[in-house]
Amino acid sequence: MKPVVPLILTFSALASANAFADVNYLIDLTAPEHHLAKVEVNFPETKSDALVVNLPVWRTGKYQVLPLADAVRTFSAIDDNGKVLPWTRTASGEWTVALSEPTSVKVTYQLYANKLGQRVNHIDASHAFLDASGTFVYSPEFRNEPIAVSLKVPNDWSSYSGMDRGKGNHEFTASNYDILVDSPIETGISEHREFEADGRQYELVVWGEGNYDIDKMVADLTKLSGQAEVIWDDYPFERYVYMVHATSGARGATEHLNSTIIQRPRFSYRDRKDYLGFIKTASHEFIHTWNVKAYRPEGLVPYNYQDEEITELLWIAEGSTSYFQSQLLLRAGVMTPKEFFEDLAKRVAQSEKTPGREVQSIASASANQWASSGGDYAVNHSTNIYSEGFLTSLALDFSLLEETELEHSYRDVHRQLYSEHRIPAGYNVADVKQILKQVSGISYDNWWLQYVNQPVSLDFDKLLEQAGLKTTYGKDSKVEPFAGVTLKSGSLVLSHVLRNGPAWNAGIVLNDEVVAINGLKVTAAGFESRINDFKAGDTITVTLFSNDRLKDVSLTLGEQQSGKLAITSVDKPSSSQKAFFKAWLGVDWPFDKDGQFKAVK
Numbered sequence: 257m258k259p260v261v262p263l264i265l266t267f268s269a270l271a272s273a274n275a276f277a278d279v280n281y282l283i284d285l286t287a288p289e290h291h292l293a294k295v296e297v298n299f300p301e302t303k304s305d306a307l308v309v310n311l312p313v314w315r316t317g318k319y320q321v322l323p324l325a326d327a328v329r330t331f332s333a334i335d336d337n338g339k340v341l342p343w344t345r346t347a348s349g350e351w352t353v354a355l356s357e358p359t360s361v362k363v364t365y366q367l368y369a370n371k372l373g374q375r376v377n378h379i380d381a382s383h384a385f386l387d388a389s390g391t392f393v394y395s396p397e398f399r400n401e402p403i404a405v406s407l408k409v410p411n412d413w414s415s416y417s418g419m420d421r422g423k424g425n426h427e428f429t430a431s432n433y434d435i436l437v438d439s440p441i442e443t444g445i446s447e448h449r450e451f452e453a454d455g456r457q458y459e460l461v462v463w464g465e466g467n468y469d470i471d472k473m474v475a476d477l478t479k480l481s482g483q484a485e486v487i488w489d490d491y492p493f494e495r496y497v498y499m500v501h502a503t504s505g506a507r508g509a510t511e512h513l514n515s516t517i518i519q520r521p522r523f524s525y526r527d528r529k530d531y532l533g534f535i536k537t538a539s540h541e542f543i544h545t546w547n548v549k550a551y552r553p554e555g556l557v558p559y560n561y562q563d564e565e566i567t568e569l570l571w572i573a574e575g576s577t578s579y580f581q582s583q584l585l586l587r588a589g590v591m592t593p594k595e596f597f598e599d600l601a602k603r604v605a606q607s608e609k610t611p612g613r614e615v616q617s618i619a620s621a622s623a624n625q626w627a628s629s630g631g632d633y634a635v636n637h638s639t640n641i642y643s644e645g646f647l648t649s650l651a652l653d654f655s656l657l658e659e660t661e662l663e664h665s666y667r668d669v670h671r672q673l674y675s676e677h678r679i680p681a682g683y684n685v686a687d688v689k690q691i692l693k694q695v696s697g698i699s700y701d702n703w704w705l706q707y708v709n710q711p712v713s714l715d716f717d718k719l720l721e722q723a724g725l726k727t728t729y730g731k732d733s734k735v736e737p738f739a740g741v742t743l744k745s746g747s748l749v750l751s752h753v754l755r756n757g758p759a760w761n762a763g764i765v766l767n768d769e770v771v772a773i774n775g776l777k778v779t780a781a782g783f784e785s786r787i788n789d790f791k792a793g794d795t796i797t798v799t800l801f802s803n804d805r806l807k808d809v810s811l812t813l814g815e816q817q818s819g820k821l822a823i824t825s826v827d828k829p830s831s832s833q834k835a836f837f838k839a840w841l842g843v844d845w846p847f848d849k850d851g852q853f854k855a856v857k
Contacts, residue, residue, distance in 0.1 A: 278401035279433070281392055283367075284408040285443070288379045291370040297363045299395055301336070307353040307361050307395055308346075309333075312561035315376055315389035316438060317510040317548075319625045321564065324376060324390040325349045327368040335359040349562055351393075367391060373506035375440075375517050383413070383444025383463050385501070385517065387510075388437040389561065403430045407443055415443035416461045418497050418515035434559065438513035438549070442499045449474050453481035457495040466502030466522030473500075473534075479588040480539055484546070486587060486842065487580065487667045488674050492550040498538060509537045511544030535590055536599075539581040547580075548573045551673045554682030568685065570622035571708075575645010576670070579653075586843060593846035594853040597725075597823040604716050604727060605821040607647055611755040612638040618648050619708050632766045636755035639711070647714060651707055653840065654719055659696045662839040668695050723840055724833030726826045729817040737792045737813040743770075748780050762811040765802065772799040787813070825851040 284294040299307060311325045325348055333341040333353045341361065343353040353361060369377035369384065369391065376390030384407075386392075392405070407415055407426040418439040419428040426443065430436045446463040451474050458481055460474055477498060484491065493514035502522035509518040518537050524530040555567030567573075582599050585591035591599075607613060612635055616624070621639040628634065653666035672691045677683035685704075692700040706712065716727055740757025741750050741764065748770040753759050772778055774797050778786050790796060792815035799808050825847040826833070834845045848854050 279394075279398050279403045281403065281405040282408065283386070283391070283405070285379060285384050285413075286408055286410060288384060289381050291368055291379045293367045293369060293379055293384070295365050295367050295392065297393055299361045299363070299398055300401070301358055301360045302355065302397060303358040304397065305355055307333075307355060307397065309351045309353060309363055309393050309395050310562055311349045311393045312389040312437070313349045313563070314561070315374075315387055315510070316512070316559060317544075318374070319564075319570065321626070322374065322376070322390075323348070327371075327377070327390065328393075329366045329368070331363070331365045333361055333363050335361060347562070363393060365393075372501070372503065373508065373519070375508060375510045375519065383442065383446065384409075385463075385499075386441040386443070387517075388433070388440070392436065394433045394437075394561075399433045401432065403433060403436050404428070405430075405436065405441070407441070409443055413444050414446060414448065415441060416446075416448065416459065416497060416499070417441040418493075418495070418513055435513060437559075437561070439515060440499070440512060440517055442517075451478050453478050454485065454491075456481070456491055456493065459495070459497045460500065461497060462500045462502065464502030464522055466525055468500075468502060468525035468534075472531075476535055476588075476590045477538060479590050480535070480542060480584060483584040483588050484542075486584065487543075487670050488546050489671060492545060492678075496542075496545065500534075509541050511541045511548060513549050514545065516541035516544070532591065532595060532599075535585060536581055539584050540577055543577045543580050543584070546674055547577050547670060550679060551677045552679065552682060554684050557680055557682035564626045566623050566626065568619040568622045569683075569688070570625050571618045571641045571645030571648060572688070574641050575618070575643070575647075576649040576666070578642050578646040579649035579666075580670075583841060586841060592853075592856045593843065594856075596841075601727065601821045601823045603643060603646060604823070606643060607714075609754070610640070610643075611636050611757075612640075613644055613713055614711050615639075617709050617711050618644055632752045635752055648707055648712075651714055651719060652703075654722055655703060656692070656696055657836060657839055658722060659698060662835060664695045665839065720823065721826060722833065723837040724826050724829030724845075725823050725837075728822055728824055729819045730822065733817050733819040735792055735815045736818045737787055737790050737794065738816040739787050739811065739813060743780055743783060746780055748778065748783065758811055758814040759798075762798075762809050764798065764800065764809055764811070769801040770798060771801060771806070773797070775799070827851070 278300045280298040282296040311328060313321050313324060315322065331351055333343055335341055336359045341353050341355065343351050346352045369379040371390060372378035376387050378385045404422060405428045409426055415426045417428050419430050419435065421427065422429050428441065430439060442461050442463060444463060446461050447470055449460045449470060451458050460477060462468065462470060495514060497515035499515060499517045501519040503519050505521055506519045507521060509516060518541065520534055525534055552573055553567040553569035556565050582591055582596050586593065586596045615637045616639040618639055621641050625641055628638065649666060657665050669691050673683055677687060689700050689704060720726060738758065740754040740759045742752035743749065744751040750766055750768050753764055753766055770778060773786050790813055792813055795810055795812045797808050798811050837845060846853055
């Protein structure tokens with residue numbers, strides 16, 4: 257569909273919007289079909305002999321250096337008389353403009369915006385999503401100056417952002433670049449709703465067609481948004497914008513100052529499992545508005561957009577956010593207890609299948625996040641700051657509940673981080689330990705050494721028993737043979753070989769391709785079934801290609817429990833266990849006398 261060319265924004269409107277701003281941005285989105293835009297940035301007068309202009313090399317929420325400046329072409333600069341200024345490229349995300357006398361500087365460039373899945377920018381005939389980190393250059397000299405952004409768009413487009421609006425429908429203002437870079441813009445053809453929760457104003461903007469129910473989304477987001485008081489005493493915002501993309505496959509989410517962008521495939525909203533994925537993501541990003549945006553480790557304060565920022569506390573920023581996300585939904589009645597414990601059981605099971613937790617501490621994983629690469633090596637030798645950070649938060653919460661006889665919990669720690677270490681202060685390890693001591697009355701130095709600074713494998717049954725819970729594979733579970741490998745989708749090539757598992761110990765390695773078992777051909781679809789023809793302890797001959805060479809390997813099968821791990825009630829839970837449960841989650845005991853989940857009214 258070609259955009260309608262008549263424009264809402266006129267240059268006279270642009271002039272009025274920018275009269276009060278020191279740095280003015282204009283982005284022309286009137287020819288969006290090929291993901292292209294024209295950007296103009298007007299910097300105020302500088303008396304320096306050069307103006308340094310940067311585009312960030314990473315975006316907040318993704319701790320990874322990205323080639324964002326590769327999207328910039330036809331960079332040019334002129335002075336206040338329209339004279340072309342010479343410039344040189346001085347770094348991957350940096351241009352240095354030479355100046356011979358004091359002057360204002362206008363920078364222009366073409367932007368290619370096609371990083372939808374990275375949530376950096378995306379422009380097409382139906383919309384534009386603009387995260388400033390991949391869209392708008394800045395000068396360190398004027399980073400703290402007021403900013404105005406004007407969009408030149410087709411006349412059937414609507415524009416939204418967490419920033420304040422200017423005089424026009426497609427104009428926004430911010431007090432500095434840091435607010436701009438943390439306030440993405442969604443403009444285009446979309447659905448829009450407004451709602452209120454606990455005295456705050458909210459908006460929901462959905463771009464893209466899909467099987468979502470926007471009224472249900474609003475109802476549940478309203479319930480979620482009213483749960484913040486469970487952890488924090490007040491809000492760091494007056495208005496919050498949930499931005500949602502129903503995509504052709506891109507997925508993920510990113511937190512921002514007073515908004516979030518959530519992406520999910522367009523037909524992954526209707527089924528309950530899919531919808532839970534969406535609403536849990538929304539909860540995660542909402543929590544980030546406090547944990548990361550309002551307070552964060554001092555290693556990330558202030559943001560250095562041109563370099564990596566290392567901290568050992570990313571597990572608190574990310575893992576603890578994951579830990580709280582389902583709790584808020586449970587308290588809000590958006591998620592049932594059964595769904596909550598299915599999610600928790602899945603995380604426990606995944607941890608026990610990840611040998612990397614025995615190798616790397618959560619502190620080391622946090623510091624290493626910028627260099628992490630995922631895949632087979634990560635499973636075997638790394639700790640994930642999200643999933644293992646979640647479980648470390650669980651252990652810390654249970655410890656605090658026990659030490660304070662249910663008077664205080666991990667929520668109190670985050671309440672104090674918010675009240676005592678608001679941006680621009682930041683917090684460090686000593687600060688967290690001090691808060692833990694204030695909350696509990698005891699030192700957490702030894703706990704920190706054991707659970708944060710060293711690799712750890714939690715005893716989940718011992719831990720959960722405090723809340724009257726246990727893990728189980730069910731009464732019909734049985735011991736099954738286990739090879740310790742995962743196949744690439746639709747093939748017999750190995751994508752994972754678990755460290756110290758049967759295949760690993762037999763010398764089978766990543767990317768080996770299985771051909772036969774005991775001399776008989778095996779297929780990808782039939783691989784697991786073929787393994788189950790044997791029993792744990794049996795030795796089989798696996799024929800495979802390894803580095804293109806055919807060879808036979810003798811493999812002794814290990815064992816694993818069949819079925820799916822579940823978390824349920826212990827037999828005859830005590831009143832003290834039920835009290836612990838209530839103090840932990842804030843909901844009543846959800847099991848009947850037979851240990852089954854009660855029906856949800």
